[in-house]
Amino acid sequence: SQKIEQNSEALNIQEGKTATLTCNYTNYSPAYLQWYRQDPGRGPVFLLLIRENEKEKRKERLKVTFDTTLKQSLFHITASQPADSATYLCALDMGNTPLVFGKGTRLSVIA
Amino acid sequence: DVKVTQSSRYLVKRTGEKVFLECVQDMDHENMFWYRQDPGLGLRLIYFSYDVKMKEKGDIPEGYSVSREKKERFSLILESASTNQTSMYLCASSFGMGQTNSPLHFGNGTRLTVT
Incomplete structure (x- = not known):
């Protein structure tokens, strides 16, 4: 069955930096x-939401990437x-x- | 804005009681879902429904049943509550019958404690 792993349970970063969160999956690539x-x-x-044929999606300070070869999505907050x-x-x-x-x-996010 | 309303924020019940968790959405969504969320286990799907009177089992349906008599209302029933059903229960809805790429709109959850 499909497994999803988000790289870490917790992430601490300094205010103003870019936060990068990872989502990895096994088996089949999702449609979305x-x-x-x-x-x-x-x-x-x-x-x-990002589709499998999209490499990147942005919304204000948020950016999501989707790499079906690596079976990974990255979520960035700038x-x-x-x-x-x-x-x-x-x-x-x-x-x-x-x-x-x-x-x-x-x-x-620590001030 | 879509509003998904869960009838109770907090609920305390005794072992063996029959428990009803109610969920109502106001945007005419076809799809409705019940999840439970536990520390370290994430969100797990209990039951879902793509239409009135229709229901499908999710990943952990044991000990639960559901009712969808009207499009806007999806009820989760714990037939005989047990302590291992102590959890946060989240209801969600989305548009497009069976359309799985629609974003989910969640309620704020019911924290159920079974003693």
Whole structure:
């Protein structure tokens, strides 16, 4: 079955730096890959979707890449701020089943 | 904005009780989902539905059932609550019947404690 790994459980970075989060998967490449943000005590909130034929997607300070050869997606937050501190989840869409979520990476941006 | 409302933020029930978790969405979405979220295990899919009266098992359906009598409402039922069902339960919806690339809209969760 498909496995998803987000590189680390927690990541601490300095304010103003670029945060890079990794999502790796095994087996088949998904048709789509999605990223979500989750704050403590709240449900996840959708951020970005990238298709398998797209290399990169941007939204304001966020950038997502998708490398089907490496079976990896990278999620970047540039000029990070303390308000970016949250847990970030990647989710794979295989095209015929509901989304499968990674366990998330808890990002802390230190002022 | 899509709103997914879960009836309770916190719930405490006793072992053996029948528990109903309610979820309502206001954007006419076809698809609805129930997940549970536990530390170290992430989000796990319990049941989902692509249409009224339709339901499909997810990855961990044992001990649960669901009901979808109306398009906007998806209920999760714990037939006989057990302590290992203590968890955060998250409901989500998305548009497009069976369209799996639609972003999910989540409620804020129900934290259930079974004692």
